[in-house]
Amino acid sequence: MAGTDKQQDMLAEGPAIILVEPQLGENIGMVARAMANFGLAELRLVAPRDGWPNEKARASASRADHVIDAATVYETPSEAVADLNFVLATTARPRDNFKPVRGPVEAASDLRSRFAGGQKTGIMFGRERWGLTNEEVALADEIVTFPVNPAFASLNIAQAVLLMSYEWIKTGDQAVTPPEQALAPAQKLHIESLMGYLDNVLDERGYFRTEDKKPKMMENLRALFTRPGFTVEELAVLRGVLTSLEKFSPRNPRGSGAPER
């Protein structure tokens, strides 16, 4: 957080804001300004179209320089969320992918509880014109949608970030419910590792049948393993089960010699 003075640090903790392939520097700047107004400071950019740093972003950030200066850039959404325990995806409407859908109030309250429990969280926002892909939404644990006028739904990313940041600061004085006994969900990199493993072992078994079906099938698998909020320990157990299925068979059980393949 270089370039930040002490006073501005006062309110600068909470979920990371993740912009996926933002196009206009002006929008990135407006996002930074919205974040700063409500005490958020961690901005992550996935493949910004016009590169980074971007002087238009700084100009429209209205002196939210501490957010602009601390922004980090990633090549893929997956990398941008790798170290997070819990990720929300914002979408214009619910998607057919089995993820819980929350309103902003409920989502912010949950983020606050997780924050109090020491989890690292983030909120993903999609491109200006068409939002997040299904694959990107699949990286998230839950979905947030905004209660907009169905006859005129036209929130831009800076407005959507503003609303979530605002709901975040509003939870600042809520009686924080003690973090649940359940352990923190694993960081996303553990899920990604599992996905990479599944991709390999299922692909070589012909699980995906045709190449064009594979993306959707992988998306469904990711949703399946993301939804429960598995802990690192649970993922390790799961990985053990899968590896066992992969490497051994009734005829060649573990300890009987070389694995089957």
Add this chain to the structure above:
Amino acid sequence: MAGTDKQQDMLAEGPAIILVEPQLGENIGMVARAMANFGLAELRLVAPRDGWPNEKARASASRADHVIDAATVYETPSEAVADLNFVLATTARPRDNFKPVRGPVEAASDLRSRFAGGQKTGIMFGRERWGLTNEEVALADEIVTFPVNPAFASLNIAQAVLLMSYEWIKTGDQAVTPPEQALAPAQKLHIESLMGYLDNVLDERGYFRTEDKKPKMMENLRALFTRPGFTVEELAVLRGVLTSLEKFSPRNPRGSGAPER
């Protein structure tokens, strides 16, 4: 509401949004867009700097044409609120003028109750650079402020309108508390009429002492008579009392002949 199609009318009721001397057409357009997203449609402009209509406003409204087309223009804030029963003023921080200060959630909930009770309401937003004058705030019944980061408070008018519009739509499914038995506050034009009367009768009595003290003294009077939310009937009684003091004296009581002056 010419130019509005049926579907867009679906959500288009609620408080009027009043912009006092907005400077940039782009901001007016962004305000219209924010309103449309959350089902508001009545935009009132007080002396917009670049006149009206304004093509830059339309361009940045992102097809919220029904709001732009229906916008009305006034010369003074007082005229813009004349037909309203209840007015909120948005300010960056509480002012020293004895008006109740609300947060956006509480304010929106109150607006919804008043709406259900048949009152006409409005929310005033000030100029881009320096907000509302104390005199303008004095026209309102209550003040709304936003829970921003004290170290970085830089909401623009479109963002402030967005937040209030969003809080308005959120109250749409609240269990509306039955309107209180109290009658609706008088429309602002009745208060203004009283103020005009007081200005005259007090001025000619030397009440204001010096001209430079008068604006602040009038502002305090306006605050005094606005705060209780007087009904039309109450204002009539009040006016009767004042007129009695003005026109009669113990030596020349009502009915005794010509008034004293």
